[in-house]
Amino acid sequence: xxxxxxxxxxxxxxxxxxxxxxxxxxxxxxxxxxxxxxxxxxxxxxxxxxxxxxxxxxxxxxxxxxxxxxxxxxxxxxxxxxxxxxxxxxxxxxxxxxxxxxxxxxxxxxxxxxxxxxxxxxxxxxxxxxxxxxxxxxxxxxxxxxxxxxxxxxxxxxxxxxxxxxxxxxxxxxxxxxxxxxxxxxxxxxxxxxxxxxxxxxxxxxxxxxxxxxxxxxxxxxxxxxxxxxxxxxxxxxxxxxxxxxxxxxxxxxxxxxxxxxxxxxxxxxxxxxxxxxxxxxxxxxxxxxxxxxxxxxxxxxxxxxxxxxxxxxxxxxxxxxxxxxxxxxxxxxxxxxxxxxxxxxxxxxxxxxxxxxxxxxxxxxxxxxxxxxxxxxxxxxxxxxxxxxxxxxxxxxxxxxxxxxxxxxxxxxxxxxxxxxxxxxxxxxxxxxxxxxxxxxxxxxxxxxxxxxxxxxxxxxxxxxxxxxxxxxxxxxxxxxxxxxxxxxxxxxxxxxxxxxxxxxxxxxxxxxxxxxxxxxxxxxxxxxxxxxxxxxxxxxxxxxxxxxxxxxxxxxxxxxxxxxx
RNA sequence: GGCCCCAUCGUCUAGUGGCCUAGGACACCGGCCUUUCACGCCGGUAACACGGGUUCGAGUCCCGUUGGGGUCACCA
Numbered sequence: 001x002x003x004x005x006x007x008x009x010x011x012x013x014x015x016x017x018x019x020x021x022x023x024x025x026x027x028x029x030x031x032x033x034x035x036x037x038x039x040x041x042x043x044x045x046x047x048x049x050x051x052x053x054x055x056x057x058x059x060x061x062x063x064x065x066x067x068x069x070x071x072x073x074x075x076x077x078x079x080x081x082x083x084x085x086x087x088x089x090x091x092x093x094x095x096x097x098x099x100x101x102x103x104x105x106x107x108x109x110x111x112x113x114x115x116x117x118x119x120x121x122x123x124x125x126x127x128x129x130x131x132x133x134x135x136x137x138x139x140x141x142x143x144x145x146x147x148x149x150x151x152x153x154x155x156x157x158x159x160x161x162x163x164x165x166x167x168x169x170x171x172x173x174x175x176x177x178x179x180x181x182x183x184x185x186x187x188x189x190x191x192x193x194x195x196x197x198x199x200x201x202x203x204x205x206x207x208x209x210x211x212x213x214x215x216x217x218x219x220x221x222x223x224x225x226x227x228x229x230x231x232x233x234x235x236x237x238x239x240x241x242x243x244x245x246x247x248x249x250x251x252x253x254x255x256x257x258x259x260x261x262x263x264x265x266x267x268x269x270x271x272x273x274x275x276x277x278x279x280x281x282x283x284x285x286x287x288x289x290x291x292x293x294x295x296x297x298x299x300x301x302x303x304x305x306x307x308x309x310x311x312x313x314x315x316x317x318x319x320x321x322x323x324x325x326x327x328x329x330x331x332x333x334x335x336x337x338x339x340x341x342x343x344x345x346x347x348x349x350x351x352x353x354x355x356x357x358x359x360x361x362x363x364x365x366x367x368x369x370x371x372x373x374x375x376x377x378x379x380x381x382x383x384x385x386x387x388x389x390x391x392x393x394x395x396x397x398x399x400x401x402x403x404x405x406x407x408x409x410x411x412x413x414x415x416x417x418x419x420x421x422x423x424x425x426x427x428x429x430x431x432x433x434x435x436x437x438x439x440x441x442x443x444x445x446x447x448x449x450x451x452x453x454x455x456x457x458x459x460x461x462x463x464x465x466x467x468x469x470x471x472x473x474x475x476x477x478x479x480x481x482x483x484x485x486x487x488x489x490x491x492x493x494x495x496x497x498x499x500x501x502x503x504x505x506x507x508x509x510x511x512x513x514x515x516x517x518x519x520x521x522x523x524x525x526x527x528x529x530x531x532x533x534x535x536x537x538x539x540x541x542x543x544x545x546x547x548x549x550x551x552x553x554x555x556x557x558x559x560x561x562x563x564x565x566x567x
Numbered sequence: 568g569g570c571c572c573c574a575u576c577g578u579c580u581a582g583u584g585g586c587c588u589a590g591g592a593c594a595c596c597g598g599c600c601u602u603u604c605a606c607g608c609c610g611g612u613a614a615c616a617c618g619g620g621u622u623c624g625a626g627u628c629c630c631g632u633u634g635g636g637g638u639c640a641c642c643a
Contacts (some may be wrong), residue, residue: 048643080643148641164569165639190641208572217570222641232643256571256638277572280637285578287636303578303594351579351592358581359591378580381636385578388593398606440606468603504602519602531604 041073042246045106046080046236049091053098053332055384056251056281056290059349063278064249065104066350066372076243077109079120082235088122098332102342103365108243116243121235124242128230131238131268132191132223139174140267141223143189145182146171166197167220191224193263201259206247206276207377213259221260233257237264240273249276249374252381253289276374279353279381290384292330303387304329311338314446318415329386339412339445344396348389352382362395394443406431409448416449418456430455430541437537454527455541459549464557468530472521473558481513482521482558486551495544497536504536525554 043064047057068075077099081088096110108114118124135141151167158165173179173189182189196215204210223234240248255277265272281290284301298304307329315322315337327334335345347363355378356363356371363371397405410431413419419427434455435442442448454462473479488507492500504522508515523535526547532538539547 046643050643083642151641159568162568192641211571213571217639219639225641227641229641231641236643251637252572253637254643279573282636287573289637348579353579355580357591361579361592380573382579385593388579391593394606438605441604443605515602523603529603533604535602 040244040246041068041071042076042244043068043073043249044076044078044240044243044245046078046239047092047095048080048083049088049095051091051094052292052326053095054290054292055330055332055349058098058102058104058332058345059281059352060249060251060278061099061104062346062349063354063372063374063377064247065106066368067247067249067374068107069369070372073246074107075105076114076116076245077106077119078239078243079110079122080232080236081120081122082230082232088120094333098336101336102332102346119243121239124235124239125228125230127242128235128238129224129228131234131264132230135193135223135264135267136191138267139194140263141191141193142169142220143173143179144169144171144192144220144222145173145179145185145187145189147187164217165219166216167192169220188226190222190226192220192222193260195220195260195263201262203258203262203272203275205255206249206274206374208255208277208379211255211258213256215259218259218263223264233260234264237261237268237270241265241268241270245273247276247374248273249278251280252277253280276377278377279379281352282381282383284384284386286383287381289381290330292325292328295324295328295330298328298330301386303385303390307386307390310444311446314338314412314444314449317446317449317452318412319417329389330384337446339408339447340393341396341400341444344393345389347396348392352384353378390443394440397443398440402432402435405435405442405445408445409435409442412446412448413452413456416452418449418452433537433541434533437533437541439533441533451532454529454532454538459546460553462528462550464524464528464554465530468520468524469558469561472524472530473554474562476562476564478517478521479555479558479562481511481518482525482551483555484511485518485522486548486555489544489551490548492544495540497534497540500536500539522551525551528554 045057045061045064047053047061065075067073077096079088079092092110099106106112108116109119113119132141136143146167150171154168155165171182171187172192172194173182179189195218199215200212201215201218202210202212221233222231224230239245258275258277262272282288283290283294284298284304299308311327311329311334312322315327318337320327320337322337327337329335332345343365346365346368350363350368350372351361354372354376356376400408406428410419410423410428413431414421414423419431431448434448434451438448438451442451473482485504485507488503489500492503504515504519508518519535520530523532523538524530526542527538542550
């Protein structure tokens with residue numbers, strides 16, 4: 001693991017500010033505070049309340065959570081709502097729900113509190129303002145009276161001249177006199193960081209190793225607006241320190257932000273956390289960063305499309321009107337609503353940028369916690385592969401008992417209005433029989449709804465697959481065989497899988513036909529489908545009365561649709 | 568464009584100088600099983616971006632090239 005002290009030393013050497021201004025040499029109010037060795041691992045995930053939980057965000061949160069759990073530390077949820085106006089709780093709820101569903105629990109944060117409350121940045125403003133003031137007092141930040149237009153003009157000019165932009169500091173005010181002068185002009189101020197312009201910011205990243213940035217390429221970022229509100233970088237650094245975060249584990253897009261955060265932290269006299277920048281999660285089949293706004297593009301990926309349509313179908317069966325914005329495989333809700341297993345999602349996600357060895361693929365959550373390490377995080381971005389997630393889901397589903405599956409599926413039947421809530425006597429038993437019969441065909445909990453088409457439908461309302469119907473029941477011969485077998489069945493008393501199996505075999509032997517000549521017609525007549533669980537399971541579950549009824553109805557329809565004369 | 572990061576089968580990855588005629592998984596293709604579908608089993612196709620070094624020896628180290636990506640706000 002990376003030593004914070006090493007980090008600090010490294011940075012000190014390269015800190016380019018003149019001696020008197022150096023945060024280490026200067027007599028800042030915090031100089032006397034001896035740097036603590038952070039024995040406890042504390043990690044955080046800091047979502048912005050956007051209304052949904054993004055799959056890439058979950059991956060970042062998972063790695064943070066895993067690290068904290070493994071080290072016996074704490075995982076903190078902090079809400080980065082510095083720029084949000086209203087409806088924060090409404091926009092936050094889906095995120096919290098998503099984490100709860102996945103089993104990623106937080107030791108401190110919204111709804112659970114903690115020793116460093118509040119955990120909302122919108123409620124910590126004074127702390128940022130105090131930090132900004134300290135930065136100004138110590139010469140690491142300044143009042144800036146420029147207008148956005150003036151700065152943009154400088155930026156455009158730099159771009160035009162093909163040189164890196166560096167703010168002129170023409171509207172920088174460091175004395176009361178200068179401030180008065182600008183204010184007399186009717187100007188308002190923001191607070192900018194007085195970034196170093198020489199040397200380099202070097203630090204060791206726990207996943208990327210040594211990285212280095214030229215200070216001169218950094219800009220004098222705004223940390224406080226004219227209305228007194230503070231910006232992300234300041235807030236983030238102050239909070240990470242206040243909340244005693246030991247490891248800042250976040251996605252790679254934050255890597256270029258790190259120098260300015262290090263500048264803020266060191267200027268404030270803070271001990272630096274260990275930084276770990278994870279590769280971001282990329283789009284299906286590309287290396288672009290995954291984003292929720294490019295669904296159209298992802299839908300062109302066949303695997304992604306199939307998974308999406310499968311989920312849409314389940315949602316539709318529950319009468320949910322989902323828009324692509326809120327319901328697609330990039331958003332965690334999608335998986336919860338369609339009945340994926342949290343353990344499968346986590347198992348897939350943990351392998352997106354991390355591996356234990358050359359073979360191990362299946363992990364329980366406990367095993368992930370046991371084996372996870374920052375050292376084995378990869379550096380290259382990993383594409384989101386919906387098909388592979390599906391494969392994990394398949395495997396995790398297979399590990400469930402019949403009881404577990406049935407219990408997980410019952411709510412889906414209830415939401416679809418097919419089973420009363422609470423379920424009547426015998427419903428769970430029936431479901432369990434169906435689950436057994438369906439076996440591995442049920443990939444997600446919501447898949448039960450597809451089988452409800454015939455297991456949970458009135459006999460006279462069952463839909464029949466047209467193609468299969470035309471293929472299997474259009475000839476007088478096939479109709480005759482089915483009719484004969486139906487009459488044969490009406491005499492059967494022992495309506496069990498084993499006995500029905502025997503009956504049919506005896507029937508085909510006697511009739512001198514093959515089982516394939518009849519079984520498809522039977523399946524179609526009682527389920528309306530060409531595919532499904534074992535035929536005898538279907539018959540047994542449906543019961544004699546329903547089976548005969550459906551066979552009669554289907555036969556009647558066949559005879560009407562394909563009268564003998566038409567041949 | 569500046570800065571930064573990255574680079575092994577289609578995808579996720581193993582590989583930290585010889586154990587690599589590059590391993591595993593998903594997907595794909597064949598075959599088996601089978602009343603359908605699904606599962607399962609067996610087998611197969613498929614990768615070290617390129618060029619220079621260093622070394623007895625390089626996927627592994629160094630440099631360059633190319634390619635890809637991230638980031639450059641009074642967003643987070």
